[in-house]
Amino acid sequence: MSAVFEVANLKRSFGGLVVTNDVSLSMAPGDRIALIGPNGAGKTTFVNLVTGNLPPSSGEVRLGGETVTRIDAIGRVRRGLVRSFQVTRLFQDMTPAEHVGLAVLQRDGRAGRLFGSFLSMPEVMVEVSELLEKLGLAELAHRKVREIAYGQQRLLEIAVALALKPKVLLLDEPAAGVPQSDTGRIEQALADLPPDLAVLMIEHDMDLVFRFAKRVIVLAAGTIIFDGLPADVTKDARVREAYLGNYANASHVA
Amino acid sequence: MTLAVNTQTILSRPRGRSFRRDLMGVAVIAVFAAAGYILFPDNLALLTRILSVALLVLALDLVTGYCGVATLGHAALFGSGAYAAGILSAHYGINDPLLMTLGGIVAGAVAGLLCAVIMLRAHGLPQLVLSIALIYLFHELANKTSSWTGGSDGLSGIMPDPVFGLYEFDLFGHTAYFFGVALLLIAFVLLRLVVRSPFGMLCRGIKEDPLRIRALGASPNAALAKMYVISGAVAGTGGALSAISTQVVALDALSFTQSAEALVMLVLGGTGSLFGALAGTLIFMLFEDYVSAANPFHWLTMVGALLIAVVLFAPKGIYGTAAAYFTRPGKANR
Numbered sequence: 001m002s003a004v005f006e007v008a009n010l011k012r013s014f015g016g017l018v019v020t021n022d023v024s025l026s027m028a029p030g031d032r033i034a035l036i037g038p039n040g041a042g043k044t045t046f047v048n049l050v051t052g053n054l055p056p057s058s059g060e061v062r063l064g065g066e067t068v069t070r071i072d073a074i075g076r077v078r079r080g081l082v083r084s085f086q087v088t089r090l091f092q093d094m095t096p097a098e099h100v101g102l103a104v105l106q107r108d109g110r111a112g113r114l115f116g117s118f119l120s121m122p123e124v125m126v127e128v129s130e131l132l133e134k135l136g137l138a139e140l141a142h143r144k145v146r147e148i149a150y151g152q153q154r155l156l157e158i159a160v161a162l163a164l165k166p167k168v169l170l171l172d173e174p175a176a177g178v179p180q181s182d183t184g185r186i187e188q189a190l191a192d193l194p195p196d197l198a199v200l201m202i203e204h205d206m207d208l209v210f211r212f213a214k215r216v217i218v219l220a221a222g223t224i225i226f227d228g229l230p231a232d233v234t235k236d237a238r239v240r241e242a243y244l245g246n247y248a249n250a251s252h253v254a
Numbered sequence: 255m256t257l258a259v260n261t262q263t264i265l266s267r268p269r270g271r272s273f274r275r276d277l278m279g280v281a282v283i284a285v286f287a288a289a290g291y292i293l294f295p296d297n298l299a300l301l302t303r304i305l306s307v308a309l310l311v312l313a314l315d316l317v318t319g320y321c322g323v324a325t326l327g328h329a330a331l332f333g334s335g336a337y338a339a340g341i342l343s344a345h346y347g348i349n350d351p352l353l354m355t356l357g358g359i360v361a362g363a364v365a366g367l368l369c370a371v372i373m374l375r376a377h378g379l380p381q382l383v384l385s386i387a388l389i390y391l392f393h394e395l396a397n398k399t400s401s402w403t404g405g406s407d408g409l410s411g412i413m414p415d416p417v418f419g420l421y422e423f424d425l426f427g428h429t430a431y432f433f434g435v436a437l438l439l440i441a442f443v444l445l446r447l448v449v450r451s452p453f454g455m456l457c458r459g460i461k462e463d464p465l466r467i468r469a470l471g472a473s474p475n476a477a478l479a480k481m482y483v484i485s486g487a488v489a490g491t492g493g494a495l496s497a498i499s500t501q502v503v504a505l506d507a508l509s510f511t512q513s514a515e516a517l518v519m520l521v522l523g524g525t526g527s528l529f530g531a532l533a534g535t536l537i538f539m540l541f542e543d544y545v546s547a548a549n550p551f552h553w554l555t556m557v558g559a560l561l562i563a564v565v566l567f568a569p570k571g572i573y574g575t576a577a578a579y580f581t582r583p584g585k586a587n588r
Contacts, residue, residue: 051469077471089466091459098455105452106470112480113452117272164471 003062004029004198005081005168010059012049019045020056021222027168027198034213034230035202038243042222043202047170051083052076064167080167084160086176086202088153090145096156097141100128103163131159135189151182158189169193171201175208187211218242276446279529280439286536287435298427300543302499305434308535309441309492310512311519312528313362313485318517319525320449321481322461324382326513327369327389328489333508334358334365335490337396337403340503344411345402351414351423351433355494362490363483365392370482374475386510393508409503423498430499437495441488445528448484457481522564524571533573 005027012020019042027033037043048054050061052073060069063079071079090099101118104127105111118124132138135155140148145156154174161169175186183205190212193199203209209216209230216233218226220242226233233239290301310332317323338361339354348354373384396403403409416422421429448454456477459467464474497503506512515538523534541560546553568575 074468074471074473077469083469085466085469089463089469091462091466093462094455094458102452102455102459103470106456106472111452111456111472112477114484115447115451117450118452118455160470 002065003027004064005200006060006062007050008060008062010046010049010061011057012045012054013057019222020049023059023219023222023224025217025224025227027200029167029196029198031198031200032212032214033198033200033217034209034215035200035217035219036204036206036209036233037219040221041219041242043219045222046219047083047172047202051081051170077164080165081170082161082164082166082168083170084157084172084174086172088150088157090153090156090160092146093144095140095142095144096132096137096148096159097128099145099156099160100131100163101125103160104128107164127163131163134192135159136185149182151178151185154178154186155189158186162194166197168198168200171199171203173203174201175203175205183208272446272450276443279442279446282529283435283439283442283532291431295426298431299499300539302427302430302434303496304535304539305431305438306492306496306499307516307519307539308438308532309495310489310516311523311531311535312441312445313489313492314516314520315525315528315531316445316449316481316485316488317478318520319527319531320454320461321457321478323373323478324378325369325373325385326382326510326517327385327387327392328485328516329508329510329512330369330389330392331362331365331486331489332493332496332512332516333392333396333503334486335362335493336497336503336507337361337409337493338490339494339497340409340412341402343413343497344409349413349415351417351498354414354498355437355491358490358494358497359487360490362486362488362493364486365490366482366484366486367479369486370479374478374482385513389508389510389513393505393510396505396508403503403505406505408505409497410501412497412501412503414498414501423501427499430495434495434499437491441491442528442532445488449528453477453480518561520571522561522571524574524577527574527577529577530571530573534571537572 003026007023007025010020010023011018023046035043035046045054049056052068052071052075056069060067062068063076063081066079068076068079101124102111104124105113105118129138129141132141135158137152137155137159140152145153158174174190175183178186187208201212213230216226216228216230217224218233218239225238225242226236291298294301310328313331314325314328317325317328335358339358342348342354342357348357369385369388372388373381376384397405414423417429417433423429456467456472460474460477467474493507496507519534519538520531521534522538523532524530542553542557545556549556564572570578
């Protein structure tokens with residue numbers, strides 16, 4: 001299948017420090033990729049480069065065949081590259097229905113409308129209630145976000161992202177900070193993502209990575225050191241070294 | 255079909271309530287307006303001035319309360335409306351009060367766009383400083399172009415025709431007062447629509463987290479500029495009302511003091527609520543009028559004390575605190 005999302009030779013340095021070094025990857029519709037790496041590997045910088053929040057020093061980002069390297073973050077979202085946030089960034093005084101409604105309206109270019117309420121727009125409300133129901137949030141549709149549990153807020157993040165009808169979805173640690181009892185609901189939501197959507201998930205929880213991903217990419221010191229099947233990642237010597245660092249050698253010294 | 259039914263049951267509740275609140279708001283304004291007319295028939299000039307300033311404070315609430323842009327230069331929009339309405343009458347002989355008001359609306363909106371283009375380049379403290387710089391520039395412009403504005407002598411020679419050719423602007427200010435009440439009611443209803451619309455929701459989002467709004471694919475600056483234009487139209491209406499009712503425009507209309515007072519009134523009443531803006535204006539201006547008459551030497555001290563008390567003990571403002579008190583127990587929706 002043709003690539004819906006491509007990164008080619010992406011580089012970024014801060015002063016003399018190269019944080020992202022020659023990263024290339026390509027995703028097809030329906031891909032389920034996990035991006036992992038030890039702390040400081042450059043995952044956050046990578047996300048910022050890809051989403052357009054940080055300009056790269058060199059390299060290209062392509063979305064659906066179009067080069068978007070010079071297009072800002074807003075333009076990339078409009079072209080179908082949507083991200084969720086590591087820590088939920090929801091509007092505390094708004095309700096789940098308002099969040100999803102706003103995303104649907106924005107996607108359709110109607111978020112600037114000066115009259116009417118989305119609550120009285122049936123075509124918007126059908127989508128809102130469908131999405132909220134799918135993620136088990138229908139009961140909470142009119143509660144303020146500050147009143148709902150953290151696990152449910154994470155689900156709402158996913159609902160908002162899906163409401164934008166993305167082609168490529170970047171999930172930044174979708175289960176981070178969620179109590180063990182609630183991760184099942186999130187995993188279910190991830191399993192139910194639209195089949196033709198290309199998903200890149202950044203995650204620390206290896207159990208989740210192995211259950212979700214069909215392909216794993218390991219980033220260390222700004223470089224891709226592994227790109228392959230989940231089954232092979234733990235056997236890879238470079239990955240072990242990146243994670244365990246000098247412990248591997250330390251046994252010799254001791 | 256089942257889905258449609260679900261939609262109805264899940265999501266029908268909040269609509270009726272907001273409509274009832276609109277009607278209530280209109281009724282409350284009408285009752286206050288009638289009470290003012292009956293109780294203070296000799297003081298209609300003050301009441302009309304309160305109406306015009308209320309429009310400025312409402313306009314300020316749109317950008318400060320709803321969008322989180324702090325500004326100390328909002329009188330630039332008000333003053334532009336006042337001068338536009340005044341100049342139309344004094345220099346072009348366009349004396350129809352409705353056309354003069356329209357002129358004020360357009361001038362306010364243009365001034366709003368101009369301020370937005372400059373102010374939205376910065377955030378936080380630098381933005382506040384830009385707003386102060388802008389109000390000084392507007393003030394100076396009006397001062398220097400005295401052949402048009404009358405400079406520091408003020409712009410006189412404003413002679414509005416009767417409204418609809420029927421109701422003459424009388425010496426007692428009856429017509430001006432009702433004209434002002436009508437403008438405020440129209441503005442209030444339209445703004446209720448705006449703050450509840452998808453655009454209003456977008457602006458609330460921008461106030462809380464502009465970066466998140468960008469991640470939805472919306473441009474915060476474009477939305478803020480649009481809100482500034484709307485705000486300018488509202489402030490310009492207030493300015494035009496002031497020009498029509500007093501038949502002069504003074505440089506004060508474009509002053510830093512006027513801007514700062516509007517912000518004080520907004521904070522006093524409560525930001526982020528149209529009722530708060532109206533309550534703040536009414537309380538501040540009545541308090542100012544009453545206290546300055548009762549004790550001309552220390553009235554500013556008392557205004558200061560009132561403000562400190564409100565900020566310390568009712569940080570949501572007088573209306574905001576009262577509203578929070580009455581709607582407290584377990585009500586999820588405003």
